[in-house]
Amino acid sequence: MSNYTTEQLRTIALVGHSASGKTTLTEQLLHRTGVTGAPGSVEKGTTVSDFDPLEKQYQHSLNSSLLHFPHRNTHIHLIDTPGYPNFMGPAISALDAVETAVVVINAQNGIELTTHRMMSTAQKRHLCRMVVINKIDADNVDLPGLLADIQETFGRECLPINLPAKNATVVTDCFFNPSGDADFSSVAAAHSALVDQVVEVDEKLMELYLEQGESIQPEQLHEPFEKALRDGHLIPVCFVSARTGAGVPELLDIFARLAPNPIEGNPPLFVKGEGKDAEEFRSIPAPKMHVIAHVFKVVVDPFIGKLGVFRVHQGTVTPNTPLYVGETSKPFKAGHLYMLQGKEYKEVKQLVPGDIGAVAKVEQIAFDAVLHDSHDEDRIHLLPLEFPQPMYGLAVEPKRRGDEQRIFEVLHKLEMEDPCFVVERHPTTHETVINGLGDLHMRVMLERMQKQYNLEIVTKPPKIPYRETVMAKADGHFRHKKQSGGAGQFGEVFLRIEPLARSAGFEFVNDIHGGTIPTQFIPAVEKGIREVLASGPLASFPVHDVRVIVYDGKSHAVDSKEIAFVTAARKAFIDAISKARPVLLEPIVATEVTVPDSFIGAVTGDLSSRRGQITGTRGLSAGTSAVMAIVPLSELRDYQTRLKSLTGGHGSYSIELSHYEPVLPGMQAELMRMYKVHAKEED
Numbered sequence: 001m002s003n004y005t006t007e008q009l010r011t012i013a014l015v016g017h018s019a020s021g022k023t024t025l026t027e028q029l030l031h032r033t034g035v036t037g038a039p040g041s042v043e044k045g046t047t048v049s050d051f052d053p054l055e056k057q058y059q060h061s062l063n064s065s066l067l068h069f070p071h072r073n074t075h076i077h078l079i080d081t082p083g084y085p086n087f088m089g090p091a092i093s094a095l096d097a098v099e100t101a102v103v104v105i106n107a108q109n110g111i112e113l114t115t116h117r118m119m120s121t122a123q124k125r126h127l128c129r130m131v132v133i134n135k136i137d138a139d140n141v142d143l144p145g146l147l148a149d150i151q152e153t154f155g156r157e158c159l160p161i162n163l164p165a166k167n168a169t170v171v172t173d174c175f176f177n178p179s180g181d182a183d184f185s186s187v188a189a190a191h192s193a194l195v196d197q198v199v200e201v202d203e204k205l206m207e208l209y210l211e212q213g214e215s216i217q218p219e220q221l222h223e224p225f226e227k228a229l230r231d232g233h234l235i236p237v238c239f240v241s242a243r244t245g246a247g248v249p250e251l252l253d254i255f256a257r258l259a260p261n262p263i264e265g266n267p268p269l270f271v272k273g274e275g276k277d278a279e280e281f282r283s284i285p286a287p288k289m290h291v292i293a294h295v296f297k298v299v300v301d302p303f304i305g306k307l308g309v310f311r312v313h314q315g316t317v318t319p320n321t322p323l324y325v326g327e328t329s330k331p332f333k334a335g336h337l338y339m340l341q342g343k344e345y346k347e348v349k350q351l352v353p354g355d356i357g358a359v360a361k362v363e364q365i366a367f368d369a370v371l372h373d374s375h376d377e378d379r380i381h382l383l384p385l386e387f388p389q390p391m392y393g394l395a396v397e398p399k400r401r402g403d404e405q406r407i408f409e410v411l412h413k414l415e416m417e418d419p420c421f422v423v424e425r426h427p428t429t430h431e432t433v434i435n436g437l438g439d440l441h442m443r444v445m446l447e448r449m450q451k452q453y454n455l456e457i458v459t460k461p462p463k464i465p466y467r468e469t470v471m472a473k474a475d476g477h478f479r480h481k482k483q484s485g486g487a488g489q490f491g492e493v494f495l496r497i498e499p500l501a502r503s504a505g506f507e508f509v510n511d512i513h514g515g516t517i518p519t520q521f522i523p524a525v526e527k528g529i530r531e532v533l534a535s536g537p538l539a540s541f542p543v544h545d546v547r548v549i550v551y552d553g554k555s556h557a558v559d560s561k562e563i564a565f566v567t568a569a570r571k572a573f574i575d576a577i578s579k580a581r582p583v584l585l586e587p588i589v590a591t592e593v594t595v596p597d598s599f600i601g602a603v604t605g606d607l608s609s610r611r612g613q614i615t616g617t618r619g620l621s622a623g624t625s626a627v628m629a630i631v632p633l634s635e636l637r638d639y640q641t642r643l644k645s646l647t648g649g650h651g652s653y654s655i656e657l658s659h660y661e662p663v664l665p666g667m668q669a670e671l672m673r674m675y676k677v678h679a680k681e682e683d
Contacts, residue, residue: 011265014132016103016104017083020105025248026080042059061082074256086440096311097294099127100130110146129235136164137243162174168246202223202227222258267283267285270292292313293311293315304345304360316353318350323372368382391655392436394459395460421435464634468539468583474496488559490559491569493528493553498549500545512550539584548576586632595650616628640653
């Protein structure tokens with residue numbers, strides 16, 4: 001049985017940019033709470049968190065790691081997440097398992113790309129947020145300037161709850177016992193700013209504060225402090241040095257005394273049902289209610305198999321609890337429940353609301369699945385997270401003959417573990433394409449295939465995922481009539497197509513009146529249209545952003561069949577597209593290139609030569625900057641090699657889908673010509 005209650009739980013995700021020191025901070029937290037005898041070292045590969053061989057090789061977190069430890073009569077679940085933009089999938093996923101997102105900032109580098117992304121994502125999920133400024137004792141840091149930058153970027157609600165003192169060898173509390181000195185600013189002023197911010201969320205306390213002033217005690221502020229956190233009205237800023245441990249005991253006390261428990265936090269938003277009938281509801285963290293849990297991570301362990309890691313939002317899970325996965329009709333019993341401590345699995349007897357646990361060898365478990373113990377909850381899901389779209393692709397095939405089937409099995413396992421790693425089989429190019437968030441992401445996946453699964457593969461650049469669409473309205477018509485001695489085929493379809501806004505997808509409208517096309521054949525009409533959507537008539541790329549309105553047709557009492565209307569609709573749709581100013585669309589990606597300042601001119605010039613539009617530059621650490629640009633994906637085929645050449649190997653970049661734009665007329669003509677040549681060769 002658990003020796004703690006839901007009220008005693010704290011769930012925290014450490015997020016932030018790479019090299020901010022999240023893993024080193026995690027090691028200090030484990031050491032200070034007695035879990036380990038000494039803090040592990042990233043450089044020596046001895047950390048509890050980064051236990052994967054590839055993480056030790058790269059000396060960076062590549063996946064999220066789960067840990068737990070006690071402190072001050074609380075039990076803290078901590079998730080250490082990767083900071084590289086290439087590995088945002090596991091980091092974003094972790095936010096659905098916690099009440100509090102702690103954004104760690106490197107005092108030397110300041111606010112970076114992942115800092116912005118995680119602060120924004122946590123805010124959208126209505127999580128409580130804290131900021132931890134790490135490496136406060138490093139050389140050439142401007143802590144007052146960094147605090148001002150944080151407040152300017154994320155709002156005046158970012159207030160220090162402690163301040164560095166004695167040349168950053170300790171920190172001074174500004175909330176519970178505001179009586180010490182600080183290296184900059186004033187402890188008294190910081191305390192007053194905190195109290196002023198907190199009392200604003202409680203009218204009665206505000207009146208009392210105006211009457212009593214500074215005599216208000218921290219205990220009176222606990223409840224409004226929690227409310228201010230939940231409402232985003234307060235974002236505490238803490239100072240630490242994970243290297244020396246300065247500020248770590250104070251940070252633990254903040255977690256225990258001020259971070260919300262699962263009852264105090266904002267419960268996640270679930271949706272029950274589909275479409276217009278869907279109803280939103282929030283889970284209730286009560287141990288005696290029926291179970292609702294959410295799978296936010298899947299691990300394929302070489303020894304115990306598939307492991308589903310989940311957060312319990314409602315009810316109590318035991319090894320004998322019958323659980324359903326989503327809409328499956330057959331329940332399973334866990335048999336064994338685990339809590340994870342890095343690579344170690346600790347078996348437990350129960351998981352209460354707020355707990356983070358795992359279950360092994362349940363094949364139907366998948367990322368984002370909801371576990372429950374009631375048939376009444378068989379159509380619920382958590383409001384989906386927004387992940388960056390994987391745009392960096394490689395076409396792959398096995399190096400050894402006989403591994404054709406095995407490559408799909410391995411890729412499927414990797415795809416289960418990372419929501420930003422996508423495997424596609426392109427029917428028109430006959431390519432298997434793996435897509436990720438950047439060159440480093442793909443490199444790690446390829447190494448994992450080789451080292452973990454002993455699978456060697458050959459890679460090449462994939463074909464660019466162009467799209468087809470139309471720019472005008474047009475009507476289409478086709479009559480399919482076939483007679484071959486016996487029963488014939490007859491179907492006639494009139495339809496109209498209209499362009500939709502970019503990225504709107506596809507909309508099918510049935511505007512048939514008077515039964516000119518019988519109701520039973522409408523699905524066949526839509527099927528024929530969707531066949532064209534999958535492989536457009538210009539160059540066999542998918543058709544997007546169109547509305548198709550079927551408004552008339554004819555049928556025959558004897559000869560009309562489903563296949564007749566599939567054929568008629570397909571050819572009527574192609575007829576309409578040919579009249580509607582069809583165009584090819586190319587993907588445009590947002591690119592961020594990190595380079596030493598001395599190479600900014602060369603990089604911006606090269607991006608401009610690739611039809612790129614420079615959108616800005618941003619200083620990072622001393623001597624390093626980020627160049628932001630919008631560039632057609634087709635222009636970045638060889639960019640990793642080119643960037644390495646331009647910067648002597650000191651540059652890196654990440655890409656994310658921005659939007660689609662029509663290709664240049666000459667490029668469209670060339671793509672159509674190449675498609676026709678390829679089609680003739682296939683024949």
